[in-house]
Amino acid sequence: MTSFDLFSYDQGARPGPVKGVRVRNVKVSVALSPSRLPGLDFALNPYAGCQHDCIYCYAPHVADRARADWGKVIEARYNLPTLLMRELRRKHGVIGLGTMTDPYQPVESRYQLTRRCLEQLSRYPVKVSVHTKGDMINRDIDLLRDMDCDVGITITTMDAELASQIEPGAPPPSRRISALAELNRADVRTYLLLGPVLPLLDREAVVSLLQAVADAGTVEVMLDPYRDRPGVEGMFSRLPFLEDERRRTRFLFDLQSRRFQMEVSATIREVGDDIGLEVIDAF
Numbered sequence: 001m002t003s004f005d006l007f008s009y010d011q012g013a014r015p016g017p018v019k020g021v022r023v024r025n026v027k028v029s030v031a032l033s034p035s036r037l038p039g040l041d042f043a044l045n046p047y048a049g050c051q052h053d054c055i056y057c058y059a060p061h062v063a064d065r066a067r068a069d070w071g072k073v074i075e076a077r078y079n080l081p082t083l084l085m086r087e088l089r090r091k092h093g094v095i096g097l098g099t100m101t102d103p104y105q106p107v108e109s110r111y112q113l114t115r116r117c118l119e120q121l122s123r124y125p126v127k128v129s130v131h132t133k134g135d136m137i138n139r140d141i142d143l144l145r146d147m148d149c150d151v152g153i154t155i156t157t158m159d160a161e162l163a164s165q166i167e168p169g170a171p172p173p174s175r176r177i178s179a180l181a182e183l184n185r186a187d188v189r190t191y192l193l194l195g196p197v198l199p200l201l202d203r204e205a206v207v208s209l210l211q212a213v214a215d216a217g218t219v220e221v222m223l224d225p226y227r228d229r230p231g232v233e234g235m236f237s238r239l240p241f242l243e244d245e246r247r248r249t250r251f252l253f254d255l256q257s258r259r260f261q262m263e264v265s266a267t268i269r270e271v272g273d274d275i276g277l278e279v280i281d282a283f
């Protein structure tokens, strides 16, 4: 792992360019912003923009950013670790790391802002709740294993081809399962964030996903149904696996169907129960 000293970094040292993405270095004035998510006091997001570029992502709408730029232009909040170091002297509580963008998107391998933030967090009596799709999180197990933290990894399907269309920049589901297994071996508390629940999950697909999660040693599933957000439904129409008109019509119908969400949620709870997983509602 390359290493950039926190202070030299803050004062102008930068990693080189990252292929396939434009990275802007941005100075921010607050590290820990109040969170409105249940169970979290503060939100911490080292990056704005997200290379995982999930088709269902509504963060660009929330952040008032252009959807087309979301996966291509990333802001690296380069002074965040230094700010965090100062703020942690007076702010305590539960900190959500990755509430708006993924802290382990590919750019992190060069910029290491998430790791630098964890280095600061590990020095204070705070609880950290990390949310990611990136198996790069295992790089930081040396820090996480000694912290009061939990890690939620999102998987929406075990079908690698579908996942590559829906979450094109994220690691395939099998790598996310491996990440859960490695975190569990290190005694880091984990859970599966199953959401948004999309019309891809028949009973067989639910069993395949939950069994893989259980085999990895994770015992908790957080269920997050699909909720319609501005600008998201139109994105699904572009997916190659929905080129067939009948399939697309069915998918979009189920996507909006409360009955579908209730039925698939019931299946997830039933299968989870059979396998020995605790299934709880996300929000």
Ligand code: SF4
Pocket (backbone or CB within 6 Å): 050, 051, 052, 053, 054, 056, 057, 058, 059, 100, 101, 102, 133
């Ligand atoms: S990982 Fe999260 S923030 Fe990133 S594109 Fe996907 S849904 Fe959006």
